[in-house]
Amino acid sequence: MxxxxxxxxxxxxxxxxxxxxxxxxxxxxxxxxxxxxxxxxxxxxxxxxxxxxxxxxxxxxxxxxxxxxxxxxxxxxxxxxxxxxxxxxxxxxxxxxxxxxxxxxxxxxxxxxxxxxxxxxxxxxxxxxxxxxxxxxxxxxxxxxxxxxxxxxxxxxxxxxxxxxxxxxxxxxxxxxxxxxxxxxxxxxxxxxxxxxxxxxxxxxxxxxxxxxxxxxxxxxxxxxxxxxxxxxxxxxxxxxxxxxxxxxxxxxxxxxxxxxxxxxxxxxxxxxxxxxxxxxxxxxxxxxxxxxxxxxxxxxxxxxxxxxxxxxxxxxxxxxxxxxxxxxxxxxxxxxxxxxxxxxxxxxxxxxxxxxxxxxxxxxxxxxxxxxxxxxAELIEAYSDNGDPLNYTISKKNGRYIVSICNTSKDESNNITIKFGHALSKPTYSKVLHADEMDACNTFDDPDRVKLMNYTDYQINDNKLEIALKDKSIVTMIIPE
Structure with a gap:
């Protein structure tokens, strides 16, 4: 979706x-x-x-x-x-x-x-x-x-x-x-x-x-x-x-x-x-x-x-x-x-x-x-959570930067989101994702970095639109200058 x-x-x-x-x-x-x-x-x-x-x-x-x-x-x-x-x-x-x-x-x-x-x-x-x-x-x-x-x-x-x-x-x-x-x-x-x-x-x-x-x-x-x-x-x-x-x-x-x-x-x-x-x-x-x-x-x-x-x-x-x-x-x-x-x-x-x-x-x-x-x-622009929707998010603004955080709660399906802003967007200065393939993936003392933040690149900026593709069970945060 x-x-x-x-x-x-x-x-x-x-x-x-x-x-x-x-x-x-x-x-x-x-x-x-x-x-x-x-x-x-x-x-x-x-x-x-x-x-x-x-x-x-x-x-x-x-x-x-x-x-x-x-x-x-x-x-x-x-x-x-x-x-x-x-x-x-x-x-x-x-x-x-x-x-x-x-x-x-x-x-x-x-x-x-x-x-x-x-x-x-x-x-x-x-x-x-x-x-x-x-x-x-x-x-x-x-x-x-x-x-x-x-x-x-x-x-x-x-x-x-x-x-x-x-x-x-x-x-x-x-x-x-x-x-x-x-x-x-x-x-x-x-x-x-x-x-x-x-x-x-x-x-x-x-x-x-x-x-x-x-x-x-x-x-x-x-x-x-x-x-x-x-x-x-x-x-x-x-x-x-x-x-x-x-x-x-x-x-x-x-x-x-x-x-x-x-x-x-x-x-x-x-x-x-x-x-x-x-x-x-x-x-x-x-x-x-x-x-x-x-x-x-x-x-x-x-x-x-x-x-x-x-x-x-x-x-x-x-x-x-x-x-x-x-x-x-x-x-x-x-x-x-x-x-x-x-x-x-x-x-x-x-x-x-x-x-x-x-x-x-x-x-x-x-x-x-x-x-x-x-x-x-930060100033809240919009936040969303609904029991029937796999996606929830927070969008805020601070010091001339947009902060966008989105969570895909689905355990087995990817989902996409498109956010329309009021003007053309700049390139993100911060873009990270947290994701794992297994539902119970965790960090252990033998493998402490199994689940960690990774650079996120699976997005597109088209003028004033930010298009984000989220894998299942993933969280993304992006910071975009105004």
Missing amino acids: TKIVDISDEKVNGKLSKYLQGQFSEHLGTGIYGGIWVGKDSAIENIHGIRKDVVDALKEISVPVLRWPGGWFSDIYHWKDGIGKTRRPLFNTSWGGSLESNEFGTNEYFDLCEQIGADSYLNVNLSSGTIHEMTDWLEYITAPVGPMAELRAKNGHKDPWKLKFVGVGNEEWGEDGQMTPEFYSDLYRLWQCFVRQYDPEQKPIFKVACGPNIDDFNWTHVVMEKANQFMDGLSLHHYGLTDLWDKKGYATGFEAKEWDSLLYSIRKMDYFIHEHGLRMAQFDPNHRVKLIVDEWGDWLHNDPGTNPAYLRQQNTIRDAVMAATTLNIFAKHANLVEMANIAQTVNVLQSMILTQDDKMLLTPTYYVFDMYKYHQD
Whole structure:
């Protein structure tokens, strides 16, 4: 098939927030320990204990924001156990009952953010913590003077850090609290009063309230009705599955029907954003309150032979297609969705990076983020996603350049697209494709470059028309000067 897209009027439809390409790292499996943190005395090259190869890779994709420390883990996390020279270990009841050393804590997290150039997003402990504990934490991070600032200086960091986002609780409708939306709304109204910026030179903290369990539209209605005036964002979590929750399917060796079922699940993101947006608009018609999709991605069975609670899964060209499709959905709803954080950055779920001792590889999903980074803070011209169409795309403009990203979700059919611009086009300055012949093609430590970006030349420019031919299961990004 050939799809025709006419953007000759070049109407701007909003701005693509750079935060749509955020990351999420939780204390889970080897996501932090071994994945990000190896310690200052490790033989693995590191910067203050943080893996240099991981830092370099994350800098390359321009990570805009990093959510931490959870997730589920955040609701058993007590930050004072993770500062100073002597740290109190924690039994991680959230994920596998492993012993959490607390070697990676607040100071290390902000060091990581500074090294990769990302803004900070803390999820505070609402379920088992206290308001006093939270306010001490915020003071420790942002206060230029005072007792917590003195404690921070004693621990090696004199100046306050910049704190951009704070999430008040995580999935409080589930095992984090089993709360009703009415109870959570009242609790949120109380806690958010004390989410304060202690540094007068910094902007107020962006406050994110706990949003619904996937399609719990009543939760969104109640929380927005009771507390919308006290929040800047409302969270939403949605993971792609190949079947039921307890029949997720595997990352590799899957049947063709599992490609289709995972794609169907991923595309539900479009529906969820639309429907929750309608409920939000009842109380906030101008969308001052933004939707924050701070957990998303493919959640499949753990790799055979690994701890099920560590959620380590391979990452294939299928995951790359799902990631591109989801990013195009976020672009479609750019007027509402301000931030999205894929789960998770290293070694967990749909990760950017896999590590094994001193080895590191980049996943197919990493390369999607590498292509899509050019859309960060660009003007949106058009974005498209539809359940019945194998093609979805984002077209934006930034610094006098068009950025065109197109995904062919078909597992076995090529598809073409023709885009009509308002004037004659120049030659692309960037043209890359991600493609693999096998449905479950992936990178391994024996073959780390099996799926990677390649130069893309299968296009034609005829005056104002850009004609692109896409192989099955492929993603293309092109940058064309105005």
